[in-house]
């Protein structure tokens with residue numbers, strides 16, 4: 001079973017905070033699924049396959065407002081400046097990692113009510129995965145951070161889903177059985193988790209954090225269920 005891929009772009013670290021919390025939720029769920037499988041029976045324990053959870057970032061583009069055209073156009077420069085702004089950034093994703101994942105959580109800052117250009121640029125480089133159908137029937141969720149409460153989080157989340165539908169992914173949001181969805185006064189929506197970052201210096205609220213954990217758990221659960229269902233089908237059909 002391929003890894004659960006938590007993939008994000010983050011210029012100032014807020015989207016990264018969401019990514020890390022989602023990864024935490026996914027890992028917690030996998031640990032509890034493994035413990036259940038082990039305590040159920042030796043046979044269930046033996047058949048349980050635990051995927052890795054990997055956190056990766058999307059390469060930057062040289063379009064930052066503080067970069068001028070005479071600073072060179074290489075993405076290397078942009079990546080170096082991103083690393084400088086956020087030294088803890090995750091390793092840059094490869095197309096092979098995308099192709100081999102068993103589930104995807106994709107995150108972007110809200111930019112003019114839409115995903116950031118580096119995320120779109122990355123998605124636009126995935127024609128080969130689309131042609132091969134590499135992502136079909138794999139679960140996916142989306143997440144975002146914006147500076148203001150009503151600055152377009154939902155339009156960003158919905159528009160990020162569109163390319164993933166083209167890839168045949170199974171979108172998973174959050175159900176209203178999550179108590180924090182009812183009372184959050186910060187981020188969080190049924191379309192996916194979010195963070196109201198203000199000046200990007202604030203940490204996730206308790207509601208945002210608990211929704212990230214729930215989203216990570218849900219994604220891990222679906223990844224495992226779909227993978228085991230598809231694998232059983234293959235075995236029966238063989």
Ligand SMILES: Cc1cc2nc3c(=O)[nH]c(=O)nc-3n(C[C@H](O)[C@H](O)[C@H](O)COP(=O)(O)O)c2cc1C
Nearest residue numbers: 010011012013014015109111112113146147148151
């Ligand atoms: C070009 C640009 C456009 C933005 N557009 C919006 C917007 O439409 N709504 C909003 O609330 N914030 C907007 N922001 C603010 C970012 O969404 C916000 O700072 C976010 O938390 C950054 O995430 P990061 O820390 O992961 O980079 C914009 C920022 C930039 C640079």
